[in-house]
Amino acid sequence: MEKIIKIEGMSCQHCSARVTKALEALGLKCEIDLAKGEAKVTGESIDDKTVKDAIEDLGFIVK
Numbered sequence: 037m038e039k040i041i042k043i044e045g046m047s048c049q050h051c052s053a054r055v056t057k058a059l060e061a062l063g064l065k066c067e068i069d070l071a072k073g074e075a076k077v078t079g080e081s082i083d084d085k086t087v088k089d090a091i092e093d094l095g096f097i098v099k
Contacts (some may be wrong), residue, residue, distance in 0.1 A: 037082050041075045041089060042099035051096070056092045 046052055052068035057076060059086040064087070065086040077087060088098045 037080065038076065038078045039074055039087075041077055041087065041091070043073055043075055044097040046070055046073060046096060050081075054094050055085055055091055055096065058094060059087065062086060062090060 043055065044066070046055065047070070049070075052070055053091075056066045056068060058078060059075065062079075064077050064082065067076045068074075069073070075091075091098050
């Protein structure tokens with residue numbers, strides 16, 4: 037399964053690394069596109085609330 041998640045507030049490689057680390061801790065693969073402000077998340081099952089909470093716990097906004 038694959039989803040595109042719009043994320044507001046990421047502005048640098050450090051931001052994208054934090055989001056990637058948080059999502060990989062959930063067992064997901066993640067590719068960040070800073071220019072578009074989105075993450076492409078891939079995994080066998082993706083729980084939207086868990087992913088949103090993991091990202092927002094870092095201080096970013098999921099749109």
